[in-house]
Amino acid sequence: MAQGILVIAEQRRGVLSPVTQELIGAARAIKNDVGGAVSVAIIARDPASLAEGARLDGVDEVLLLPVTADEFQPDLHVAAAMQAVSERDPSLILAPHSVDGWGYAAALAVQADAGFATDVFAIQVDAGEVTAVRGAYGERAHALLEFPGRDRVLLALRPSAFPAAEGAADSTVTELSVPETAARSRHLEFIDPPSEGGVDIPGAEFILSIGRGVGEEDNVEEFAELAEQMQAVLGCSRPIADAGWLPKARQVGYSGKTASSCKLYLALGISGSVQHLAGMKHVENIIAVNSDANAGIFNVARYGVVGDMFEVSKELRQHFE
Amino acid sequence: MKILVPVKQAALVEDDFELRDDGRDVDPDFVDLQLNEWDDYSLETALQLKESHDGIEVVAVTVGDDDAEDALRTCLAKGADRAIRVWDDELGDADPVVIARVLAAVAQRETPDLVLAGTQSSDLGFSATGVAMATFMGWPHAAVVVALDYSPGAATATVERELEGGLRQRLEIDCPAVLTIQLGINTPRYASLRGIKQARSLPVEELTPEDLGLEAQDVGEQACGARVRKMYLPEKGQAEMIEGTPAQQAERIAAIVKEVMGG
Numbered sequence A: 001m002a003q004g005i006l007v008i009a010e011q012r013r014g015v016l017s018p019v020t021q022e023l024i025g026a027a028r029a030i031k032n033d034v035g036g037a038v039s040v041a042i043i044a045r046d047p048a049s050l051a052e053g054a055r056l057d058g059v060d061e062v063l064l065l066p067v068t069a070d071e072f073q074p075d076l077h078v079a080a081a082m083q084a085v086s087e088r089d090p091s092l093i094l095a096p097h098s099v100d101g102w103g104y105a106a107a108l109a110v111q112a113d114a115g116f117a118t119d120v121f122a123i124q125v126d127a128g129e130v131t132a133v134r135g136a137y138g139e140r141a142h143a144l145l146e147f148p149g150r151d152r153v154l155l156a157l158r159p160s161a162f163p164a165a166e167g168a169a170d171s172t173v174t175e176l177s178v179p180e181t182a183a184r185s186r187h188l189e190f191i192d193p194p195s196e197g198g199v200d201i202p203g204a205e206f207i208l209s210i211g212r213g214v215g216e217e218d219n220v221e222e223f224a225e226l227a228e229q230m231q232a233v234l235g236c237s238r239p240i241a242d243a244g245w246l247p248k249a250r251q252v253g254y255s256g257k258t259a260s261s262c263k264l265y266l267a268l269g270i271s272g273s274v275q276h277l278a279g280m281k282h283v284e285n286i287i288a289v290n291s292d293a294n295a296g297i298f299n300v301a302r303y304g305v306v307g308d309m310f311e312v313s314k315e316l317r318q319h320f321e
Numbered sequence B: 001m002k003i004l005v006p007v008k009q010a011a012l013v014e015d016d017f018e019l020r021d022d023g024r025d026v027d028p029d030f031v032d033l034q035l036n037e038w039d040d041y042s043l044e045t046a047l048q049l050k051e052s053h054d055g056i057e058v059v060a061v062t063v064g065d066d067d068a069e070d071a072l073r074t075c076l077a078k079g080a081d082r083a084i085r086v087w088d089d090e091l092g093d094a095d096p097v098v099i100a101r102v103l104a105a106v107a108q109r110e111t112p113d114l115v116l117a118g119t120q121s122s123d124l125g126f127s128a129t130g131v132a133m134a135t136f137m138g139w140p141h142a143a144v145v146v147a148l149d150y151s152p153g154a155a156t157a158t159v160e161r162e163l164e165g166g167l168r169q170r171l172e173i174d175c176p177a178v179l180t181i182q183l184g185i186n187t188p189r190y191a192s193l194r195g196i197k198q199a200r201s202l203p204v205e206e207l208t209p210e211d212l213g214l215e216a217q218d219v220g221e222q223a224c225g226a227r228v229r230k231m232y233l234p235e236k237g238q239a240e241m242i243e244g245t246p247a248q249q250a251e252r253i254a255a256i257v258k259e260v261m262g263g
C-alpha cells in the first residue's frame, strides 16, 4: 500500500526556490498522521549540488534525479517525478502551486492517476484520510476537498501559505536514474524584468495602490495626485499594468513586485486575489477601501472601509493639502 | 490549419451570496456568468493568428450546460469560426481532470494544430485544465505564456512564459502543442454589434461525452481527482471596519496614515 510523502522540490538558476522549504514544512507537520517517510525529490542537471538545502528537519531522504536540462522542462520533470513515485510509492505528493508547478502538476497527477487539488493552503489528515482546503470565487468561499477511493493524492500548495521548514537534518541522500525522455521544449534564455525607471515598490514604506475599481484610464491621474499629496508611492494591481494605464514596475504581486519595506499599504478598489496578496499581505498596516463588503482584501487588512474609492479619495485629499 | 480554444463560462459571485442547500457550492441564483477572463486572451491570440495567416480555422469549445452557450456566442461574435459544446448532467461535479479528458476527446476528433487554453479560470482558478488536457493527448505543453511566435505549419513555436516577479523564460516548443495563455499577452477585442447579431444565428454543435467515445466511468464522479465535501465562508479577518460618512472615514484614514508614517 502506498505510504509516505514525496515532496517535489523546485529549483531555478541553480538555487532551490523558497517554496521548497514550505513544502517540506507542510510535510513535516502532517508526517506522523500520514505515516511513512518524507522524501524530497530534487530534479535538476546536478541535483547533488542542491541536496544540502533539502536536508531539513523532518526529511528522511533526499532523492537526486538528474535530468538533461538546466532549467525546468515539463517532460523531464514529470518523467523524473514519476520515477520517484514508482520507486517510493507515496500516498501523498506535494508540489508547488508556482508558475513551474502550473507547468507540470496536472500532468503528474494524470500520469500518476492521483487524486488532485491545486492552490491548497491547508491540509488535514483524519484517521489517515487526507483532505485539503483551497479558495474559490476569488477567495470569497473556501472549499474542503476529499479524495474518495484514492490511495495517492497530489496536492499543489500555495506559496507562502505554509511555514518553511528549518533546522538541518542528516537525511540520507539517494540517487535514482531517470529513464531517457525526450524533452519537447527547450529553454532558450531568461529575460529579467525591465528596469524600474525610478519606481521603487520594494523600497517604499508607504504605498497607495489602485485596482480595477478605478474604472477607466482617465481616472488614474486623480489617484496619482492623491498618492503624491500623501507622499505615498503609487502601486497597482495587475489589470491596471496589463492595460498600460501604469507601468509594470508599479505592479504589486506574484508576477510583479513585493512590498518588502512597506509599513502602510492603502488598497483602493482591489479585490484581494491570491496573486495580489502574494506581494503585500505581510504588510502590518493594510487599509482597504472596497465597495464590496465581502471582498477578500478585508480578510488581510487591518482597517477596512466599505465604500466608494472616489468619494474616499475626494475627502482624503483635503487632509493632505 | 485549425486552432482549438477551450473556453469556460465562469461564475462571478455577487457581493452578497448564499451557498447551495447541499453546502457544496455557491447557490447559482447568486452568480452571474461571463466568459472566463483568461479565455478572452487565448481567443484573441487565436484570432490574431487567423488574421495574419491564410486558412486558419478557430474552433471554440466548452464543457458546460445550456448556460455555457453564451460563452461560445461571445467567441463566435468576436470571430471564432465554429463552436462546440459538450455536456451531460453526469459532468455536474466534473473537476479539471475530467474536463481535460473531455476536451482531449474533442481534440482527438477535431485534430487541431494548436490548442490555446487559458492559464486559469477566474472562478475556481485550478490552473490545471490545459496541462492535464495536453497530457491526455500526449502533446507538449507550456504554461503561463505571455508571448507567442508561431507560423502555421512550423515544427516549433517560440514562446515566453511569465515567471515569478516578472521574470520571463523564452523557450522553443515542438508543435503541435497546448499553450496556456496569460493575461496581458494582447488586448482582447470587443465583439461588434454586427458580430453579436450574426453570432445569434450561427450553429453551436452539441455533443455528449458518449458521442466522443467516453464512457460513464471516464467522466463520472469516480474519475474526478477531487470532490468538494463542503464550501464555507472564510473566517472574517481581524479588520477593524471604519464606519461613517466618507468624510469621517477619510478623517480616520488620514489619522492612521499620520500615526504610522509620522508627520
Ligand SMILES: Cc1cc2nc3c(=O)[nH]c(=O)nc-3n(C[C@H](O)[C@H](O)[C@H](O)COP(=O)(O)OP(=O)(O)OC[C@H]3O[C@@H](n4cnc5c(N)ncnc54)[C@H](O)[C@@H]3O)c2cc1C
Residues within 6 Å of the ligand: A210, A211, A212, A213, A214, A236, A237, A238, A239, A251, A252, A253, A254, A255, A256, A257, A268, A269, A270, A271, A272, A273, A274, A275, A276, A279, A289, A290, A291, A292, A295, A307, A308, A309, A310, B119, B120, B144
Ligand atoms: C500567474 C498569475 C500571476 C498574477 N500576478 C498578479 C500580480 O502580480 N498582481 C496582481 O495584482 N494580480 C496578479 N494576477 C491577476 C489576479 O489573479 C487578479 O486578476 C487581479 O489581481 C485582480 O485585480 P483587481 O483586484 O484590481 O481587480 P478585480 O478582481 O476586478 O477587483 C476590483 C475590485 O474593485 C472593487 N470596486 C469596484 N468599483 C469600486 C469603487 N468605485 N470603489 C471601491 N471599490 C470598487 C470591486 O468590488 C472589486 O473588489 C496574476 C494572475 C496570474 C494567473
Ligand SMILES: Nc1ncnc2c1ncn2[C@@H]1O[C@H](COP(=O)(O)O)[C@@H](O)[C@H]1O
Residues within 6 Å of the ligand: B005, B006, B007, B008, B009, B036, B038, B039, B061, B062, B063, B064, B096, B099, B103, B116, B117, B118, B119, B120, B121, B124, B125, B126, B127, B128, B129, B130
Ligand atoms: N468547462 C470548461 N470547458 C472548456 N474549457 C475549460 C473548462 N474549464 C477550464 N477550461 C480551460 O482551462 C483553462 C484553465 O482553467 P482552470 O484549469 O479551471 O483554471 C481555461 O482558461 C479554459 O481554457
